[in-house]
Amino acid sequence: xxxxxxxxxxxVMGMTNKKSLKCEQHLGHNAxxxxxxxxxxxxxxxxxxxLEERVENNSVPSRFSPECPNSSHLFLHLHTLxxxxxxxxxxxxxxxxxxxxxxxxxxLTVL
Amino acid sequence: xxxxTQIPAALSVPEGENLVLNCSFTDSAIYNxxxxxxxxxxxxxxxxxxxxxxxxxxxxxxxxxxxxxxxxSTLYIAASQPGDSATYLCAVKDDYKLSFGAGTTVxxxx
Numbered sequence: 001x002x003x004x005x006x007x008x009x010x011x012v013m014g015m016t017n018k019k020s021l022k023c024e025q026h027l028g029h030n031a032x033x034x035x036x037x038x039x040x041x042x043x044x045x046x047x048x049x050x051l052e053e054r055v056e057n058n059s060v061p062s063r064f065s066p067e068c069p070n071s072s073h074l075f076l077h078l079h080t081l082x083x084x085x086x087x088x089x090x091x092x093x094x095x096x097x098x099x100x101x102x103x104x105x106x107x108l109t110v111l
Numbered sequence: 112x113x114x115x116t117q118i119p120a121a122l123s124v125p126e127g128e129n130l131v132l133n134c135s136f137t138d139s140a141i142y143n144x145x146x147x148x149x150x151x152x153x154x155x156x157x158x159x160x161x162x163x164x165x166x167x168x169x170x171x172x173x174x175x176x177x178x179x180x181x182x183x184s185t186l187y188i189a190a191s192q193p194g195d196s197a198t199y200l201c202a203v204k205d206d207y208k209l210s211f212g213a214g215t216t217v218x219x220x221x
Binding site for chain 2 (some may be wrong): 004032033039041042045048056086089090092097098099100101102103104105107
């Protein structure tokens, strides 16, 4: 595997479900990011981890819970989501503040 | 709060024409500026990165300029091809945070 990978690529869940999104980077980077892309809206930064510590939490509801167990892996735990949370969730990584590289995204649909 | 605007929102050109995509930002204290390409339902592909101290970057048919003092960047795509059809996103970075524009959706007609 090369670059940034995300699983699953597609996810459909009910509002009472609990699920997790996974991101893995194979670039040796020390920073990882979660973004949300909703229809007709610019990408929104959700969380930033640098050296496995969260450095940014962009006023995201608590039903989204990030986890960064090491510099190569990033998770987004989801629980009791709302239909308006349906979106493309993108993971990215970088070395410090340098160029960010993005994964293919997870298309999430909340019923 | 940094705000990034991209004009136009959509663009349709015949094959072979040059493309000019504009990006403006409100806070000139940026670390760098990145241009991305996004195909429908897919992730982002980085095209060009311009550091705040640079004026332009070139890669093949792509050239991006940066005027930090006026808060503007322009992406030029020479001799467009149908394969260039996609949404192009501009993003500016301050510290760790990337702020994105809404994108310009380009259609190149064969």
